[in-house]
Amino acid sequence: MTPKGRPSRTEVIGVLALATAALALRFVHLDWSLPAIEEEALPTKKAFGMWGWETGTFQLDPETAGWPSLSFYVHLLWQFVYYGWGRLTGDFAGPLDFWVSQQLDPTPLMLWSRGLSAVVSTVPVVVAWFWARRFGLSAPGAALAALLVGISPVMVRHAQMIEPDALVTMLAALAMLALPRVLTRGSTRDYVVVAILAGLGAASKYTPVLLCVSIYVLHLVRLRREGRSLAALGLDDARLGWAALASVLTFCVASPYTFANLEVLRRDLAYQLMHMSAGHFGHAEQGVGYIHYLTRVLPRALGWPAFALSIAGLVVMTRRRGTEDIAWLAAFVPYFLVMGSLSTQFDRYMLPLVLPLAVSAAVALRAAVERWPRTTEHPVPAIAVVAVLLLAWPAQGVGRFLEAQGRTSTQQAAADWFAAHAGPDTTTVVTERYGPHLLEDPRTTDDYQPIFERLDEDQAQRLFDRPFFVYQLLPMYSARVHLTAYYYDLRHFLAYDYVVTSGAVRRRYEGEPERFPRQVEFYRDLRKYMEVAADFAPGDDHRGPRVTLHRWTEQGRRQLIREHGRPDASHYRAWTERVHAPDFLAFAEQVAVHAEREERHRQAMTYYRILGETSEPDLRPYWIERAGIAAVNADDLRRATTLFRALLERDPGNVVALGNLGFVAERTGRSDEARTWYRRCIEADTEGTASRWARRRLEAMDGGDRR
Numbered sequence: 001m002t003p004k005g006r007p008s009r010t011e012v013i014g015v016l017a018l019a020t021a022a023l024a025l026r027f028v029h030l031d032w033s034l035p036a037i038e039e040e041a042l043p044t045k046k047a048f049g050m051w052g053w054e055t056g057t058f059q060l061d062p063e064t065a066g067w068p069s070l071s072f073y074v075h076l077l078w079q080f081v082y083y084g085w086g087r088l089t090g091d092f093a094g095p096l097d098f099w100v101s102q103q104l105d106p107t108p109l110m111l112w113s114r115g116l117s118a119v120v121s122t123v124p125v126v127v128a129w130f131w132a133r134r135f136g137l138s139a140p141g142a143a144l145a146a147l148l149v150g151i152s153p154v155m156v157r158h159a160q161m162i163e164p165d166a167l168v169t170m171l172a173a174l175a176m177l178a179l180p181r182v183l184t185r186g187s188t189r190d191y192v193v194v195a196i197l198a199g200l201g202a203a204s205k206y207t208p209v210l211l212c213v214s215i216y217v218l219h220l221v222r223l224r225r226e227g228r229s230l231a232a233l234g235l236d237d238a239r240l241g242w243a244a245l246a247s248v249l250t251f252c253v254a255s256p257y258t259f260a261n262l263e264v265l266r267r268d269l270a271y272q273l274m275h276m277s278a279g280h281f282g283h284a285e286q287g288v289g290y291i292h293y294l295t296r297v298l299p300r301a302l303g304w305p306a307f308a309l310s311i312a313g314l315v316v317m318t319r320r321r322g323t324e325d326i327a328w329l330a331a332f333v334p335y336f337l338v339m340g341s342l343s344t345q346f347d348r349y350m351l352p353l354v355l356p357l358a359v360s361a362a363v364a365l366r367a368a369v370e371r372w373p374r375t376t377e378h379p380v381p382a383i384a385v386v387a388v389l390l391l392a393w394p395a396q397g398v399g400r401f402l403e404a405q406g407r408t409s410t411q412q413a414a415a416d417w418f419a420a421h422a423g424p425d426t427t428t429v430v431t432e433r434y435g436p437h438l439l440e441d442p443r444t445t446d447d448y449q450p451i452f453e454r455l456d457e458d459q460a461q462r463l464f465d466r467p468f469f470v471y472q473l474l475p476m477y478s479a480r481v482h483l484t485a486y487y488y489d490l491r492h493f494l495a496y497d498y499v500v501t502s503g504a505v506r507r508r509y510e511g512e513p514e515r516f517p518r519q520v521e522f523y524r525d526l527r528k529y530m531e532v533a534a535d536f537a538p539g540d541d542h543r544g545p546r547v548t549l550h551r552w553t554e555q556g557r558r559q560l561i562r563e564h565g566r567p568d569a570s571h572y573r574a575w576t577e578r579v580h581a582p583d584f585l586a587f588a589e590q591v592a593v594h595a596e597r598e599e600r601h602r603q604a605m606t607y608y609r610i611l612g613e614t615s616e617p618d619l620r621p622y623w624i625e626r627a628g629i630a631a632v633n634a635d636d637l638r639r640a641t642t643l644f645r646a647l648l649e650r651d652p653g654n655v656v657a658l659g660n661l662g663f664v665a666e667r668t669g670r671s672d673e674a675r676t677w678y679r680r681c682i683e684a685d686t687e688g689t690a691s692r693w694a695r696r697r698l699e700a701m702d703g704g705d706r707r
Contacts, residue, residue, distance in 0.1 A: 007130070011139060015129045018143065022125045022150030025398065026118035026159040029405040034107040036412050036437035038544075041162040042067065044113040047075035053099055053451045061257045065268040068255035070203035071164035075113060082112045099451065100459045103442055104466075110162070117166040121159035124173040124355045125150045131177050131355070132362050135324050141362045144387050148358035153397035154301040158348050160405070164204045165348045171201035172352035175211050180327035182218040183225075188239045191215065195243035199250030206272075207349070213334040215243055221326055274479050276342045281481045281508060290340035297347045301354050303393025306361045313360030316367045332356045361390065409544040410536040411436050414500065417534045417549065422497070424467030428594060430493045431500035433476045434545050441468035472496070472590050475583045476505055481516075486575040487587060488522035490529060491567050494557055495595040495603060498533065499526060503546035529556040566602070569609035576614075585615055592626070601634035609643070621647060625656045637664045655681050655690035662697065671701060 007015070033039075050072065052059045062069045086092035092101070102109055128149045132142035149155060158165050175197035181190040194215055201208025220234050234240060252259065259265060299307045314332075317325035332353060339349050369383060408416075414436035418427065429438060442448050442463065455463065472493075475484050493499055501523065509519035530550035537546045572588075592607035608627035612620050624647050631640035641664055644657040651657075662677030674697075681694040 007133070011129075011133075014139065014143065015126055015146070018129065018146045018150060019122045019125050023118060023122045025151065025402075026121060026156055027115070028402050030114050030118065030160055031107065031111060032160065032405040033409055033412060034110055035105050036409075036415060037106060037110060038409060038411060038434075038437070039161045039163070041110070041113070043071040043075040043164055044079075044109065044162045046072040047079055048102065048109075050076050051079075051095065051099070053448065055450070056454065061260065063257075063261075063264060065258050065261075065265040066272055067164060067205060068203045068251070068258055070200065070254040071167050071205075073254075074167060075116070075162070078113065078116050079109070082109060096451070096455060096459055100455070100463050103463055113162045114160055117162055118159045120170045121155060121166045122150070123170040124155070127173040127177050128355055128358050132359050134177075134180065135359065135363055135366075137362055137366055140387070141366050144365065144390065145358045145362040147391055148302055148306055148361060148394065149355055151391065151394045151398050152301045152354050152358075153394055153401050154297070154347050155351065155354055156398050157401055158351060163348065165351050167204045168201050168208055169351040169355075171197050171204065172208050172211065173355050175201065175208070175214075176327075176331045176352075176356060179211075179214060179218060179331055180324055182215060183222055183323045183327060186222050186226075186239070188242050191219075191239045191243040192246045195247040196250045199247040200254055202247075203251045203254035207335075207339065208352070210335045210338055211331070212244075212247055214330040216240070217330040217334070218327060221330075271479065276344045281476070281478050288340075289342055289345050290336075292345050293336070293340055293350055297345075297350050298353070298357065300397060301347070301350065301394075302357060302361065303390065303397065305393055306390045307357065309364045309390065310357040310360040313362075313364035313367070316364055317360070328356055328360065332360075365390075404543045407541065407543045410538060410542045410547040411502075411544055413536045413542055414534065414547040414549060417536075418469065418498075421533075422469075424469050427469055427498070428496045428598070429469055429471035429498045429500060430474065430496045431471055432474045432502045432505045434502040434504035435500040435547055438469040438471050439466065440471065444470075470594065472587075472594070474505075475580070475587070477580075480580075483578060483580050483583075485516070485518040486572070486579050486584070488519045489567065490522060490525045490560060491564060492587075492591055494552075494560070495591070495598040495600045497552060499530060499550045499552075501526065501548050501550070504544075506546075525560070526550050529560045531556070567606060569606045569613075572610050572614070581614075585611065588614070592630075596626075596630060596633075599633075601630045602636065605630035605634055605636065605639070612643075621650055621654070625654075628657065628660055632660055632664065637667060640664055653684040655685040655688065658684060659690050659694050659697075662694065666697065666701065675701065 046062050046064075046069075050059055050062070060073075062072050083092060083095070083098050086098065086101075092098050125146050129142045129146040132145040133139075137145070155169075175194050178190070178194045178197060182194060194211065198208055198211035198215070201211065216234070219237065219240055220230060223230060223234050223237070301307075302310065314329075317328055336353060342349075365383070365386065411434065415438055418424075418429070418436060418438060424439070429436075431438075443452065452460070474487050477483055490499070506523060509516040510523065513520045530552055532548060533551040534549040535546070536542055536548075538544055572584075575584075588607045588610050592604050592611065595601070595607065596604035605627050608623050608630055611623035612627055615623055624643055628640050628643035628647065631637070631643060640660065644661050644664075647654050647657040648661075658677055658681035662674045662681060665671075665674035665677060678694040678698050682691045685691040685694075
């Protein structure tokens with residue numbers, strides 16, 4: 001450091017070299033899984049949706065409060081840069097070319113977005129250096145802290161994912177670096193700077209709001225050092241008020257729609273609170289949060305030796321309680337205490353703590369050096385050996401992670417199998433979450449229907465002149481897991497060709513058979529009634545969950561129906577309080593439409609009848625019509641008559657019901673009744689398709705009578 005406390009040119013070059021090396025490490029296998037998107041990638045997906053493809057106008061309201069929206073806007077701006085580059089290079093003639101390119105191959109945009117996460121995640125490496133130097137550590141000690149952050153397996157892993165966590169970690173790191181100034185100088189500006197960074201972090205993900213607790217703790221310590229009374233708990237100090245105002249305003253500006261729709265806010269916050277208190281599906285084996293993070297997550301993040309040394313550093317700072325020590329404790333302790341108390345635990349929740357722990361390890365090593373016995377032998381070689389050992393563990397961990405990322409995932413292997421062994425335009429698949437990513441016809445996605453009218457001929461040809469699979473995704477919920485049981489009945493999927501299971505889901509259900517008996521029975525039925533077409537397990541060749549492809553045989557279908565019977569239209573009533581209504585309605589529609597397409601009309605009729613009873617009132621006549629037509633095609637004329645007569649009670653002029661009642665009467669030999677229905681159909685629809693069809697039926701009947 002220079003006499004004025006500024007970093008020397010050599011130090012700046014050293015820090016940039018470390019950051020560059022960390023960035024290069026994060027770019028290794030950055031294209032993992034692509035073109036399949038195995039991560040949630042919500043910031044990119046939300047940002048892409050904000051282009052307003054359905055309406056042609058930008059829509060900046062993300063319509064969610066589960067996550068604040070700053071990360072969405074950052075990725076939206078990043079997509080503007082990507083799109084602008086595409087215009088300059090001639091890849092995009094306009095926004096619709098951008099949309100089509102994303103449907104054809106999301107790889108370029110995903111790499112662009114992952115690259116942003118990788119760049120952002122290197123900022124804590126630089127912060128670690130300067131924070132360690134502020135503790136009075138030498139340049140090698142600061143380099144050790146920076147390297148621990150740079151090669152942390154947890155940091156590298158999440159740097160390769162499109163999540164808000166990279167942005168959160170960067171903003172939290174900058175706030176932590178600024179925290180000590182609240183103690184050393186304590187100006188309003190110092191308070192406000194940290195508050196703004198905390199507000200930006202909270203606008204990316206709510207958890208950095210805990211940094212406001214850090215500000216308050218340091219505020220109380222500063223008041224004591226100033227000799228002021230704490231009778232008012234420090235709330236009478238204007239600096240704290242300005243900090244609170246700055247934090248709230250920053251959050252509102254960076255995530256402006258969070259409070260715009262109070263109903264969405266109430267709904268999403270209620271869900272998040274339930275999620276955090278009830279726990280995440282499949283995480284029950286993790287146990288108590290504090291123990292899980294202290295024995296599994298943080299040791300993996302730094303390596304056991306460095307983690308043990310960081311705990312020693314915590315003890316050192318607790319005992320000496322200098323200015324930097326107190327700021328460190330104020331940053332670390334509230335965050336860890338709150339996050340460790342939650343029932344839902346993810347390793348990414350600990351990302352903001354990797355930085356202070358790395359600095360703590362370096363502080364502990366320096367404390368050990370200061371206590372080194374004074375002998376003629378210089379301790380530098382021994383310290384260098386210790387530093388190398390400290391770095392060896394996380395280096396080995398990140399090496400294993402990157403080696404695994406270079407392998408084909410089981411999900412992609414399953415998708416490749418379908419491409420090689422199944423006809424995309426005819427093969428139909430049901431899959432659990434974390435199964436293969438198959439190309440689906442975008443015309444089946446209602447949200448994108450309006451955009452097709454704006455595509456030119458070349459864009460439409462590029463988009464649709466490809467093979468597509470028809471597949472149905474089984475719902476899975478991170479909370480309220482019991483709502484999935486209805487869907488785990490193999491009889492729902494008689495009209496499909498394959499059912500795919502994923503170990504990432506299956507092991508969770510089979511791990512608690514008393515809680516999920518229906519799901520466990522479903523897996524048994526798969527083994528009994530279907531054959532295994534392919535099985536991809538993690539190992540030397542693949543990474544990811546075990547993915548198993550089950551294929552129907554006609555013998556298996558017949559055996560299932562013979563032993564379990566077909567589900568009737570009333571079977572859903574026992575489940576009305578145990579399903580999520582939007583997912584249930586979408587599921588019933590998909591099953592019905594697909595069964596009709598596969599000419600399994602009886603099954604189609606069953607699920608159309610369900611929709612006729614459960615959908616919105618204005619849609620029910622339509623679904624009853626579809627159920628009646630399916631009944632006619634299934635040759636269940638009695639059921640068809642019942643459905644169409646019920647439809648006429650709602651709408652006496654319904655031409656579909658009138659025409660089909662005539663057809664049923666004609667099929668059953670009641671010619672006079674058929675003519676009556678056909679004439680009523682013509683009267684109700686004088687110039688429409690139904691009337692023309694009814695006239696042809698009358699002409700055919702009259703011609704047959706003359707013969």
